[in-house]
Amino acid sequence: MTIVAESIILPERRGTAGRLSDFFWRHPRVLLAVLLGPPLLWLGVVYLGSLFALLLQSFFSIDDFSGLINYEFTLATYRQLLSETNLDIIIRTVTMAAVVTLVSALIAFPIAYYAARYARGKWKVLFYLGVMLPLWSSYLVKIYAWKLILAKEGILTWFFEKLNLLWLLDAWLALPVVGGNSLSVSYTGTFIVFVYVWMPFMILPIQAALERVPSNLIEASSDLGGTPAQTFRHVLFPLALPGIVAGSIFTFSLTLGDYIIPQIIGSSRLFIGQAVYAQQGTAGNIPLAAAFTVVPIVIMGIYLWMANRMGAFDAL
Amino acid sequence: MTTAVLFDNVSRYFGAVRAVDRVNLDIAEGEFFAMLGPSGSGKTTCLRLMAGFDQPTGGHIEIFGETAEGVPPYRRSVNTVFQDYALFPHLSILDNVAYGLMVKGAGREERRKAAEDALAMVKLPGYGTRRPGQLSGGQRQRVALARALVNKPKVLLLDEPLGALDLKLREQMQEELKSLQKSLGITFIFVTHDQGEALSMADRIAVFNEGQIQQLGSPEEVYNQPKTRFVADFVGSSNVLSTKLCQRLGLKAAFASLRPEAIVLAAPSNGALSLAGTVAGQSFLGATNRVVVDVDGARIAVASPAAHVVPAIGSPVTISFAARDLHPMEDA
Numbered sequence: 001m002t003i004v005a006e007s008i009i010l011p012e013r014r015g016t017a018g019r020l021s022d023f024f025w026r027h028p029r030v031l032l033a034v035l036l037g038p039p040l041l042w043l044g045v046v047y048l049g050s051l052f053a054l055l056l057q058s059f060f061s062i063d064d065f066s067g068l069i070n071y072e073f074t075l076a077t078y079r080q081l082l083s084e085t086n087l088d089i090i091i092r093t094v095t096m097a098a099v100v101t102l103v104s105a106l107i108a109f110p111i112a113y114y115a116a117r118y119a120r121g122k123w124k125v126l127f128y129l130g131v132m133l134p135l136w137s138s139y140l141v142k143i144y145a146w147k148l149i150l151a152k153e154g155i156l157t158w159f160f161e162k163l164n165l166l167w168l169l170d171a172w173l174a175l176p177v178v179g180g181n182s183l184s185v186s187y188t189g190t191f192i193v194f195v196y197v198w199m200p201f202m203i204l205p206i207q208a209a210l211e212r213v214p215s216n217l218i219e220a221s222s223d224l225g226g227t228p229a230q231t232f233r234h235v236l237f238p239l240a241l242p243g244i245v246a247g248s249i250f251t252f253s254l255t256l257g258d259y260i261i262p263q264i265i266g267s268s269r270l271f272i273g274q275a276v277y278a279q280q281g282t283a284g285n286i287p288l289a290a291a292f293t294v295v296p297i298v299i300m301g302i303y304l305w306m307a308n309r310m311g312a313f314d315a316l
Numbered sequence: 317m318t319t320a321v322l323f324d325n326v327s328r329y330f331g332a333v334r335a336v337d338r339v340n341l342d343i344a345e346g347e348f349f350a351m352l353g354p355s356g357s358g359k360t361t362c363l364r365l366m367a368g369f370d371q372p373t374g375g376h377i378e379i380f381g382e383t384a385e386g387v388p389p390y391r392r393s394v395n396t397v398f399q400d401y402a403l404f405p406h407l408s409i410l411d412n413v414a415y416g417l418m419v420k421g422a423g424r425e426e427r428r429k430a431a432e433d434a435l436a437m438v439k440l441p442g443y444g445t446r447r448p449g450q451l452s453g454g455q456r457q458r459v460a461l462a463r464a465l466v467n468k469p470k471v472l473l474l475d476e477p478l479g480a481l482d483l484k485l486r487e488q489m490q491e492e493l494k495s496l497q498k499s500l501g502i503t504f505i506f507v508t509h510d511q512g513e514a515l516s517m518a519d520r521i522a523v524f525n526e527g528q529i530q531q532l533g534s535p536e537e538v539y540n541q542p543k544t545r546f547v548a549d550f551v552g553s554s555n556v557l558s559t560k561l562c563q564r565l566g567l568k569a570a571f572a573s574l575r576p577e578a579i580v581l582a583a584p585s586n587g588a589l590s591l592a593g594t595v596a597g598q599s600f601l602g603a604t605n606r607v608v609v610d611v612d613g614a615r616i617a618v619a620s621p622a623a624h625v626v627p628a629i630g631s632p633v634t635i636s637f638a639a640r641d642l643h644p645m646e647d648a
Contacts, residue, residue, distance in 0.1 A: 219369050220402040222389040224416035224467065234419070238406045 055297075058290035067284055077287040081295075086275070090295055093272040096187070097255035100194040101202075101248045107195070108202040108247065109240075115203075116210035131200045143193060143264050150189045150265065152182035180267060190266035194255050201250035209243025210236075245307045249300065256296040272296065318345040318380065320471055320503040321366055326375035328361050335361040337527035338375070343505060343520075345380075345470075348497050350506045350514035353524030354550065359507045362524075363473050366505065367396050380470055390419075395464035396473040400480065401456045403448035409435070409459055410444030416467040434462035437496075454485045461496075471503045478513065490517055511551045515539060523547050540575070541643045548573040548645065555579075555616045557642070565589050569644030576619040578641035581607065581627070583634050590636040591616075595627050609635055 012022065024031040060069050061076045080086065115127040134142065149155050160169045173179040173186060180186030213236065221231040259273030270278070272292055279289035307313070323341035327334065336358040343349045351359040364370040365377060368389035377384040379392065395416070403412050411418070413431040422430070435441055438458035448456060457477060464472055474493075478486045494517050497504045508514050514521050515535040522532045523546075531543045542548035545556050554573040557565070562572050584590040593611035600606075604619040605626050618635060620626060627633050 214400075214402065216398050216400065216402040217404060219367075219389070220396070220398060220404070221415070221419075222369075223367055223394075223396045224419065224463065225390050226415070226419040227390055230419045234415070235404060 054290050055294060056290075057286050058288075058294055060287045062285050062287055069286060077291045080288055081291045086292075089270050089272060089275050089292075092269065093256055094299060096191065096194065096271070097252045100191060100198065100255045101251045103191075104195050104199055104202040104251045105206075105244055105248060108199060108206055109244075112203050112206035112210055112243075115207045116213075117215070131203050134196070135200055139197070140260070142197065143261055146189075146193045146196065147184050147265055150183035150192070152184070154182075154184070156183060184265055185267060187266060190262050193261050193265050194251075194258070197261065198251040198254050201254065202247035205246035205250070206240060206243040209240045209246075213239045242313055245304075245313075249304070252303065253296055253300055256299065319343070319378070320345045320347065320380060321505065322376075322378040323362070323365075324376040324378070326362075326365065326372045326377055328358075328365060328370060329373045334527045336365070336372070339527075339529055341522065341529070341532075343503060345503055346501050348494070348504045348506070348517060348519045350508060350518035350521045351524060352508055352511060352514040352521050352551070354509055357524040358527040359522075359524045360475060361527075363396075363475055363505065363507050366471070367394055367473055368392050393467075393470045394473060395467050395469040395471075396475065397457075397460045397464050397477045399475045399477070401448075401460040403456055403459060403463070405448055407448075408444060409440075409446050409448065409451070412448065412459060413444075413463045413466055415463060420467075430466055431462075434466040435459075437465070438462045453480050454489070457481060457489065461493075465496075465500070465502075469502065471505060474504060474506045476507055476509070478508075478510075486513070493517065515551070521551075523551060525550070542573050543646050545571060545573075545645060553617065556645075557616075558614055561591070561611065561614055562644075565591075565642065567642060567644060571645045573643045573645055574616070574637060574641060576606070576617040577604070579616070579618045579635050579637045581609075581618060581620055581624065581633055581635060584636035587639070588636045589639055589642065590634055592632065592634050595629050595631055595633050597629065598626050609633060611635075 012018070057069075058077055059073050059075070060071055061074045062068070063070050081090075111127075111131075115124065119127050151157075157166070157169065160166050169183075172188065173182070178186060178188045178191075180188075183189040183192070217235055217239070218231055221235045222228075226234065257273050259271065259277045262271040263274055272295060276289045276292045279285045279292065319342055321341065321343040323339050326336060326339050326341075328336040339358070339362060341362075351362060353359045361370060365372055366379070366384075368384065368387060368391075371385060379394065384392065404415065407415070410428065410431050413434050414422075414427040417427045417430055432441070432444060435443055438461050440455060440458050440462070443451070443455070443459075448459070451459065457480075460477070477493075478489050481489060490513060493504070506514070506518065515538075518535060520533065521535055521538045523530045523538060525546045531538055531547045533541075538547060538551055542551060542554060548554035548556050552575065554575055557572045557574055559570050562569055565572075591611045593609040593616070595607060596610040596615060597608040598605055600622070601619075603622055605622055605624070607618045607620050607626055609616050609618055616635065
């Protein structure tokens with residue numbers, strides 16, 4: 001028993017490390033400041049600062065003759081943004097993002113529900129692997145893989161042919177707007193790839209939200225006379241809503257900003273991301289590019305405000 | 317008298333585990349019935365079988381004469397007060413209480429009125445606009461009670477409803493539950509591991525162990541005449557006298573139970589039985605002293621009134637008790 005100290009209170013620890021830990025123990029707020037300071041500075045100055053600088057650009061305009069930026073406050077760029085061609089791009093992108101988000105949520109919910117309520121042990125591991133695995137390979141490789149799958153000579157067409165359902169595929173492709181020469185050059189193709197690529201970002205937040213719903217709330221609803229549909233409507237869905245909203249922020253904003261998927265798969269008509277890419281690159285119109293980036297920010301702001309109004313975050 | 321809940325040879329197995337093993341129950345309408353036992357004894361599983369959250373592996377369940385197997389919880393006129401209350405965190409107290417009426421399609425005004433009445437009944441009037449997170453444990457317990465009772469169930473199931481409350485609040489709620497049950501006339505079925513709670517509230521008690529009912533009877537029967545060693549030990553920690561001691565006292569049974577409070581630390585008066593031993597230990601319990609007396613190696617607990625002087629540890633003592641307090645038991 002020689003390890004037991006003789007005195008009740010141990011002597012102060014020597015060395016800088018010892019004194020430092022004593023100091024932090026007495027001043028926990030200082031520790032918090034030391035830990036949070038650098039990342040907050042990074043986020044505040046480098047990230048938010050540059051974002052602000054970008055937004056500022058949208059209030060300048062470009063001189064059509066010289067191609068130089070005219071550093072005077074003007075709303076001319078926004079007028080340009082609301083021209084017919086640009087408005088077309090915005091509506092196309094927002095519609096796509098909305099449909100992708102809605103369908104992702106519909107597909108993700110049952111998967112997330114299974115994972116949260118039923119999967120145990122190795123099934124849970126398998127679930128996480130299955131959801132995360134697509135994130136491990138390169139984004140470009142996945143998109144080009146999809147291009148091959150969706151191409152006219154691709155496996156999907158072959159599959160429809162074998163099932164004698166080629167007429168169905170042709171009928172779909174003959175439709176206006178969603179159709180095209182083949183899936184890989186149609187909005188349908190763009191949509192399928194968007195849903196595939198963003199799916200994990202929808203499943204994981206919903207699963208996390210459902211995981212936190214105690215199972216006795218489901219039992220309580222049933223006990224009080226709620227049918228399964230009513231239990232879903234009044235208990236499960238409201239409690240999973242923060243997760244669905246979180247997931248939809250991912251899928252919605254990622255679709256709004258993406259410029260690679262619509263470029264490789266789909267018709268040649270532009271999406272917001274492509275427009276930003278083209279304006280700040282080849283066209284050199286930084287103010288218009290900046291104005292385009294304001295669109296997703298405003299839309300997400302309105303979306304979150306509405307979600308909050310509808311009580312999506314009440315259960316947080 | 318009408319039978320409210322009938323269990324006919326009901327079993328529920330989870331793999332090889334027999335959570336409920338051939339249980340027979342016949343609970344009368346308007347009865348305050350307690351299912352008492354340690355954790356894992358099958359009492360909560362029995363409650364879940366009544367509520368419909370779980371289905372029996374074998375046997376037959378009837379609720380008011382109607383077969384209950386395969387009937388989902390939302391089609392049973394049975395409501396549950398959950399152990400941790402299971403209040404909906406995203407709804408106000410009023411909406412929580414009105415939930416059962418809402419899913420059954422009652423109008424908004426009717427719902428509000430009924431929910432406010434139910435809240436007044438559990439002494440929480442005016443709490444409707446708050447959220448469950450803003451209430452204390454005792455208040456949440458009352459809300460859970462109001463939420464179940466607003467549906468006017470035929471049977472109310474209570475799963476250790478007082479388990480999370482402190483002692484004073486628990487005693488107060490025991491009285492309130494009892495008088496509420498008397499005034500409403502609803503069958504209350506109550507699961508608890510607290511023998512004091514079961515004894516003070518219930519009309520009848522079923523003592524569970526390892527998925528089976530060890531004894532079923534009135535609180536007095538279960539307390540004074542335990543049928544098995546388990547009941548003697550679990551309900552009020554009776555002394556269990558070994559075969560040797562029984563023989564010495566002239567008793568035919570292999571084992572007998574003897575309540576600590578039925579014993580006095582004094583020489584026997586007329587007709588009383590007595591044993592000699594030494595004082596082995598003592599602890600102060602407030603109203604009584606718990607004195608452990610060593611009789612030939614058997615340790616017998618005596619509840620001695622606190623006013624009486626306790627002999628020093630190691631000193632010889634005579635314990636005596638009336639012959640009628642000695643209860644023979646069926647098994648070991």
